[in-house]
Amino acid sequence: MSIRTGRPPEHADHRALPRSDRTRFPWRILLHPLRRPSSWLLRKRYDLHVHGAHLVPTDGPVLLAANHVGVLDGPLLAIFTPRPVHVFTKEEMFDGPIGRFLRLSGQIRLDRFHPDPGAVKSMMRVLRDGACGGIFPEGRRGNGELERFHRGAAYFALASGAPVVPVVFFGTRDPGGRSGSLPHRGARIDVVFGAPYTVPAVPWPRTREQVEHTSMLLREHLLVHLASAKALTGRDLPGPLPPGDLDPDPATGVTDQGAP
Template identity: 55%
Template structure:
């Protein structure tokens, strides 16, 4: 199937534009250099990341910098689904120029879904945080967005485990201390076969359950391999976001 015909499959993705690419692709080396002047960022098992084809990158969500770390340090550029509240002022302009996809988490957002599908059908990578919010990063909860995107496009799902992007006791928007080590562990890729329209809710739910189990297992492996631990829950009384 050609890319043009794929975009006409339901849900149609030829009705949305591909997010901007020039800054996301061109500025990553400079951004990595800048961030590594402050943090010791290590990407473990980058060879596991597919070198081409559609990829849904699914990460645990520990700290406020997980999204930028995913977009900048994943082995390939990632268009991450990012909460729409971030798209304000200068930061919003930067996120748009960097090809990040605004997502309204308060209701169904077909525009964001179509934009993600557009990227995947064009052979790119889309990033999601299945927990839906920052927290302990232990993958206790798991929403179905990653499963839906993969099932719709046949994209491979690649788990990322973030360790050290928030320190124990750190608040919702806290940053790690200077020179802190941040590990980004690339998990074992999960191939997914595309299911044509109409897709059943039960199919999406079954894949989400399988991905949830595999990501929890991969999280344990990443912690064992690095000899590190997650920061634990947010401080008492602090809302998740």
């Protein structure tokens, strides 16, 4: 059974802070036509299994929050989520020809090291228009255990009232593989969607303490889903990246020890 949010997008206020009324909705020229052939190609190469897709609300704003293990995570999120999804993508990926492809497929360019109001407004535009956004709270590829958890997912949940759907990837990187490596041909890949987590929308100004508290609650929800996904699939994550292979990323976020 699919989930309906019952929240019509026309109730969104693009003039609320942060304003999104002057921000264009991301292009979708390539997002729709490429999903089906891309799904076919990936299923031909890998033993691919999608679990819990019915848990993604069928209407209204939704934010997907996924662990980040390998280079395939972003494409898998865009292709196998039941709805078209606009995912935050690090700005370094927008260099060269692939950048044009990412723009035309609706992905949102993000500067991870400096305040990026343009990216924030783009995601708010997506959510306020009742569409689906995506974010990797860990900020970079790693072991996928959610040890690092940036505050962005909580901020957008509070700012928009959108339910947050946890997503876990297994098999998108072989054990010992580098961050940019693909899994071996025929590898089993599992994409596991979880139950939505919703917090009431909070009007401007949202305090650091509110975002901090919500981040801790949201991370706990994702950790519970991660444990359930491991039990459901009988899978484990691939472990840490090889030494020296971690992508630079801001040292912010919430962890088991709290927030730095």
